[in-house]
Amino acid sequence: MGTDISGHVECRAWHLHEEGEDTVWRAAIDLFFLNITRNYDAFGCLFGVRNYANFRPLAADRGLPDDASETVRAELDRLAPWPDQAYATTWITWTEIKEADWDEPAEKADSRLHRYRQTPDGLRLTGKSAWNSDFARAVGLPAHVPGEVQEWPEGSEWLIGDTLYRSEKLRRRDAIPETSEWITVWTVMEALASQHGGDNVRLVVWFDN
Structure with missing residues (x-):
């Protein structure tokens, strides 16, 4: 049985709130429209799921953000009766992605x-x-x-x-090269970050079998 990824790019836009109100995170785009490729090396490198390549994950097991968007909360509430359809929920900001060392090797040789x-x-x-x-x-x-x-x-x-x-040891850029399907996700996040800041753009994901 394979593992697939779902999620949303969220953005916290400072100008989208009334004066005196706290800013809220909003779902900017469903990951479905950007990348749902089953790439286990990327899953492991980023989120520690199907981590056969033995990376130190960038953002594993963080759970659902306390201030997640209404869209993300509603979708996960809908999936709640089926735990295998939404597990390992986590998130990562554009700042973290941008600052990652893509030449960092895995912690040990690939299990495959x-x-x-x-x-x-x-x-x-x-x-x-x-x-x-x-x-x-x-x-x-x-x-x-x-x-x-x-x-x-x-x-x-x-x-x-x-x-x-x-037997080989991968680097992060081997899992997510510049030609990767993840580049579309990075492009959208970078565009939003250019307007709202890297800490105000994040990817929230979960997995299903």
Whole structure:
């Protein structure tokens, strides 16, 4: 069963309140319109969900902001009867995203072996997996225990036929490169922040299976 992301970009605009009233957060745009790609490396890097790459998450398990927008509260209230449809709720501001060190490496090697195929043009990444039956047979691993995570020293390699299996450590920018689907989200947040300030723009998200 896969994991998907939902959420909203929220903005706290100082000019959208009556004099003497506190400012409130408003939902600016549903994440559905920007990016709902199932990218586990990004989920782990940002929010600690499906963190197979073993990043130090930027914003994990913060819960729902106390001052969340009415739109976000209403949506989560609607999903409340189904806990698997809205869990790991958290948030991150544009300031935090902007100040993140995108060259920061994961805390340890990826829990998945990276699989490459040898081609006339060189190695081509064909996938990542925590368990591969062909690899297991070739290196003499015992039967796989569901949920068990195998750790390999970073840089370990095994060439089996025309497939190279390699243990690698990712950097944040490997999880969310400049060509990533997340760039659309960053563009919207940056545009809002240019008007209202980075601390007044945030992304509130939750996950479902």
